[in-house]
Amino acid sequence: MNSIKSFSDQAQCGRLEVHLVGGFSDDRQLSQKLTHQLLSEFDRQEDDIHLVTLCVTELNDREENENHFPIIYGIAVDVRTAEVYRASFPDRGPEEELRAARALTGGPMISIYDAKTEQLRIGPYSWTPFPHVDFWLQQDDKEILENLSTSPLAEPPHFVEHIRSTLLFLKKYPSPTNTLFPGNKALLYKKNEDGLWEKISPPGS
Secondary structure (H helix, E strand, C coil), X not given: CHHHHCCCCCCCCCCEEEEEEECCCCCCCHHHHHHHHHHHHHHHCCCCEEEEEEEEHHHHEEEECCEEEECCCCEEEECCCCEEEECCCCCCCCCHHHHHHHHHCCCCCCCCEXXXXXXXXXXXXXXXXXXXXXXXXXXXXXHHHXXXXXXXXXXXXXXXXXXXXXXXXXXXXXXXXXXXXHHHCCEEEEECCCCCEEEECCCCC
């Protein structure tokens, strides 16, 4: 909320709008719990917030052979028109394995994009060696799905391949601070004229 409001301090009109999309009717009801937490948090805000889109849990659920799946896996927003639409992302941005490794080792959700500088700021991160990494790398797809996913039946096709590459990354870099972040500095990326992410040098380096 603070990040959004910092860009509209001088605005004389407009309103704060929320679009909540995701989750489905999963067996463990994780989507329901997360939806409740998000709505409760928005309700606690002092600002006047308008819920424009709510496509969550059973509203984003389809059933196939008695198994539940999300209808929508991802969305995008056209910031010029405020149009929200379904989207998939074959390119997941710079340092995907590094970011995935942080998440798999228990790192909390964070935003890595700085809208004021228009840069991605990744790290520095630290983690302890992933337990039994060799054991997990030996497991078949079914075992990885059942044990390293919150919703095994609903994962996209690339999930297992993504987990395996992340485990290999964790095996190669059991302690990332010195090897992946020289001088313990963040990795910075900025889009070039062609709209592609390009690594840039941190200030003072």
